[in-house]
Amino acid sequence: MSTFSSMHSPSYSHSFICSSSINEKKNQRFVFSSFPRFSVPANAKVFLQCQANSHQNAVLMQDGAVATKVSPVEKETPIEKLKSELLSVTSSNEWDEKAGFDINENESTVSITVVGASGDLAKKKIFPALFALYYEGCLPKHFTVYGYARSKMTDAELRNMVSKTLTCRIDKRENCGEKMEEFLKRCFYHSGQYDSEENFAQLDKKLKEHEGGKVSNRLFYLSIPPNIFIDAVKCASSSASSGNGWTRVIVEKPFGRDSDSSAALTKALKQYLTEDQIFRIDHYLGKELVENLSVLRFSNLIFEPLWSRQYIRNVQLIFSEDFGTEGRGGYFDHYGIIRDIMQNHLLQILALFAMETPVSLDAEDIRNEKVKVLRSMRPLQLEDVVIGQYKSHSKGGVTYPAYTDDKTVPKDSLTPTFAAAALFIDNARWDGVPFLMKAGKALHNKRAEIRVQFRHVPGNLYNRNFGTDLDQATNELVIRVQPDEAIYLKINNKVPGLGMRLDCSNLNLHYAARYSKEIPDAYERLLLDAIEGERRLFIRSDELDAAWSLFTPVLAELEEQKIMPEYYPYGSRGPVGAHYLAARYNVRWGDLGLDQSA
């Protein structure tokens, strides 16, 4: 323990941690799960342990009530550890994960194949994130990046395309050019159909060449439309799986349109992959402040007594964008804001916020708790939802288009671009506390935040100082996920001076002021986690099921009854209905007060 912490705590540097040894990196990140074939320096107290078995058990327990078995390996002596390793080798499905102990790091490779390499996400997010990881020394020594898509391209053309979007971290600009060169040399391209086993077999051959007989670990990033997910998975797993290492597949949303389609997708994926090979990405979970949510909750005593219905009046999860679909509404129109933002991003944050304390920080323990929360929730009722759609608006001589002005959107589309919803968790901790969600496009600002409003002070001695609106006198904890990451706590304070005037001040922590380093993009974290086999931030099948079952009934109802969205002008604060919804539960949206700039 202590050697480990002294190793990293005083001076944190990416280069040290990432490049010197992947295992240290892993310790740092508390990765306890499968990560094969990397050497373990003898001096590092090893946390690398085999939990592959327990993972698989846990994964099957969809009710989430059964805790994952976690062996407290760090207490074991080396000899005991060795024994348990031997045991686990024989019993593990992923025997190779443990066999990696005596194999030098030099002997293993990671190949990352971006399927759909010519797409937008790949260009804007995936390649830059991979480069950033490389730049920081976080990728293993031997890695190759493959682009796969239908377009015909040479390696050089791919490199050319990739190089345009790569950027260097602000805080470490030196030799960025060089690094970029080196990175691009490791990027290759293979053209093929998404449903052709043959093409994937060719890819496999190429990969093998690069791997040069070393242990091969393969990560496929599926950045393709959902209708070809299954085909690609089938071909990749049957024709391009690793022979001796792991094969993992990162899947992007949408994960279906409702419970049934999602279940069908999962079932199809499971035909070719095991649960622990599937990495369902929700990039909101990779955001710095969402990561920090658990740290705040579980490592600060002061929040512990507050985190329940006894002190919290309501919780608000707010997402807004200040632009519309802007000519790319084709995909969106099929899904709508509820599926696009609420059912995944906001609900995931809610689950993290509201879950009980997990047994440990292990992925399975955390995901078990998240599933429990989701399953304690009441399916959303139609009356607890307000939907809206933006209409055109002229301001300052500029005309902003309506949603239906988008050429890629049907003229009579009823797809909501805004939604507000009230959810409830029927468990002992949260009974009766409204969890309000709000998400919208083309609103007046771009923001994602979590707001926790606390109850009134019982028997407040200072009541009369607050005037008529006692709601303004309650404490509020705000976690701003983007932009300008910040945490602040609104407290009542005496205005300095003679007399006794109170006002609301912020105890705040502004990330930009406190931490000068640039905050990594969510994709960097998630890619790294996937490479390391850390599943904490990925969505398990049963989580996904539980999430869909909350939203599916209301989504079906909205579509069947063809419920009209409330129109709101482009760039406004959204439909008024959201206020009435909040008012029904005695809530006031925290982001629409006068002091919201705070």
Place this chain on the structure above:
Amino acid sequence: MAAQITPPPSSSSSSLAFSSEFNVWKPMRCCFFKWVSQVCPRIRPTNHFRIKSSNGHPLNAVSMQGGMDGSPLAKGINPEEQEEFFIDILDKEEALSTLSITVVGASGDLAKKKIFPALFALYYEDCLPKNFIVFGYARTKLTDEELRNIISTTLTCRIDKRENCKDKMEQFLKRCFYHSGEYNSEENFAELDSKLKKKEAGKLSNRLFYLSIPPNIFVDVVRCASMMASSANGWTRVIVEKPFGRDSESSAELTRCLKKYLTEDQIFRIDHYLGKELVENLSVLRFSNLIFEPLWSRNYIRNVQFIFSEDFGTEGRGGYFDNYGIIRDIMQNHLLQILALFAMETPVSLDAEDIRNEKVKVLRSMKPLELEDVIIGQYKGHNKGGRAYPGYTDDSTVPKNSITPTFAAAALFINNARWDGVPFLMKAGKALHRKRAEIRVQFRHVPGNLYKRNFGTDLDKATNELVLRVQPDEAIYLKINNKVPGLGMRLDRSDLNLLYRARYPTEIPDAYERLLLDAIAGERRLFIRSDELDAAWSLFTPLLKELEAKKISPELYPYGSRGPVGAHYLAAKYNVRWGDVGGEDD
């Protein structure tokens, strides 16, 4: 709860002072004061009833608070009506009443540095009533002109309102007068009285005496002033500065003597720390923020620290200090008062008597301080950067063999349900490495902390801490554990903070301004009641006697250092780590 709906019990001036808070949204402070000043003379008759036990039945603690309960007077009147009622009548009366403030000991240091400037600031802010005069009283022969000269050199204008400061100063000085006289001469006070009467010109007269004189002549002055210069038709109040005795007996004696000439509600014992902005804010923080409510007990708080340090020594003025020492000078009053405010139970209301009742309860729940829970120190000479800093005994006003402590650390305990077992640590010292006054609340460890291994071996560094910095640079901050942004999972302690300077650009008023204004308004919340004083002394008297009887030598520490090491061992005994010497401080 009831307190919010029914009128404040015993419509005392204090409740009316607070009624200004109905007015909170009015921008001008002057309005606030106007009401109060009008109201005060009016409600004079009810003052007799004001002192009572908070909950209707007499508290043992509060001997003089007999069962007289004045609250029925106000019952049934809704607060707003009550206010209007006063305003109607009192508008007419403003012109008919006057306020005379007599600073006894006007040529002294405190008067020059604090009292006159504070009075001027109040005047500048329009917080003084329309008719007021300031009288200086001392033995020195001075003319009015000379006094004005002295005063004018120390007056300053508030930074945020500099316009017509000169004019205002002129006007203020015109209202300042001087009367020379002996402190024990009834005759001289009678002369003062006739001068005051002349200025008052037959109006309702209210008189405030500020005793800025050595303790040995307190009683003489009080006797003469109360017999010869009391107001006949308004109120007479006396502000007394520390020291209030040297121990339980001398303090009780002083109180007894004062009470011969004054009633309890005429005595305003000032503790200027209670007038500090953040000390005032302490109650606001506690009682108007839900988030602190569950935390404020032994369940969550591991220890509380009250830290006071000065970065200079006695510097040739050790005569007074040597007779008292740091424990009497800082701990027994300032720090203990803050402790009481911090630890008290929720009062029934914000009324002065309710708050002071709670403070007394806390003080009486405390264990008298034990010798083994105290560390004393004294600074010695020290050379740094070619400069020699003097030792305490190098001060020519201090006996060479003095063992008076200039530093002390102590651990106190409150034996009640809320605080049982929580150490309250105090530390006060002169000639330390910096000037600071702060309250630190250290919270317990997180039970079953999931992130334990991220903190390394020292889990103490991973606890939350709330810091209220009283001076300098007023600030509130809460240390929380936070994830360092980046790909790894490294935690650090960040501050959720509120730096007053950044949030509130206006200058913060001096403690004396607030306290003078409160005394004029008859608001007693920030003044120390006799029974409070008794309770405070009874905690420290046995220890002080023991220290002196055993002639315990202080641990010597270099001028400008962090104080004696003994303080750390004392803290360690109770598993505490001083929050101000952590290295990562500020």
